Amino acid sequence: MSEYTERSLHELVQPIILLVDREEPASEQHGIAAAALASVQAFMRDPDNPDWQQWATGAFAKSVRRADAKMFARVLAAFPEHVLSTVGQASAIGLPPMPAAELPKLLAKLQVSGTTLPTGDPxxxxxxxxxxxASLDMSTGKAAAQAAHALFAWVLESKPAVVEAWAADGFPVGILELPAKEFRKGLRKSAGPVIQDAGRTEIEPGSTTAYVTARKVK
Incomplete structure (x- = not known):
């Protein structure tokens, strides 16, 4: 079992924009899944891009930012290189890596902290x-970032044929919010790297936050 520690990548960060509609917000698990898929789908569309290669060989830092419907539409129009991922009524935009200290103003003014979606249907x-x-009580935005780290790490370390088959099947992914005991128990059977957080926001440094697991569906 390998571990990935989320660290600050000084040069590049991948922006992920999560739609948080004020009138009809999507449910939390749908939003988390959409953000995670936006990250990997953006990468998989152009994996040979030098910026992606540089970013993916580092800590592949991500910045999950929220936008209402109006701002979300502006981001879609402003960045034609985007990937739009949808899960149920949730939507997220995945963009290529950018210099962390030089984000475009439209993105830089979007909020990172305090992003929450209603629990809704799992x-x-x-x-x-x-x-x-689940014992870490992460906000939607924090959980989305950790989910994106875990899914991206799984993509990088899995056999290409496995990832290609998953993509051909329509990128199906579920979200399991597990209590501490069950989460720790599942570590031994994780299908990908285990994510540990750097502790810059919300939770203690070194907290184990997420991993990918494969299982049969009943």
């Missing part, structure tokens, strides 16, 4: 799921 389990440590 996603049904899938053959591939992202397990989150």
């Amino acid at each position: 996603l049904p389990p899938q053959p591939l799921n992202i397990a989150l440590n």
Whole structure:
């Protein structure tokens, strides 16, 4: 079992923009899954890009920012290189890596902290799921970033044929919010690297936050 520690990448960061509609917000698990998929789908569209290669060989830092419907539409129009991922009524934009200290103003003014979505209906389990440590009580934005780290790490370390088959099946992914005991128990059977947080926001440094797990769907 390998571990990935989320660290600050000084040169590049991947922006992920999560739609938080003021009138009809999507449910939390759908939003988390959409953000995670936006990250990997943006990468998989152009994996040979030198910026992606440089970013992916580092700590692959991500910045999950929220936008209301109006700002979300502006981001879609302003960045034609975007990937739009949807899960149920949730939507997220994945963008290529950018210099962390030089984000475009439109992105830089979008908020990172305090992003929350209502609990709503959970996603049904899938053959591939992202397990989150529910005992950490992460906000939606924090959980989305950790889920994106876990899914991206799984993509990088899995056999290409496995990832290609998953993509051909429509990128199905579930979200499992597990209590501490069950989360720790699942570590031994994780299908990908285990994510540990740097502790810059919300939680203690070194906290184990997420991993990908594969299981049969009943």
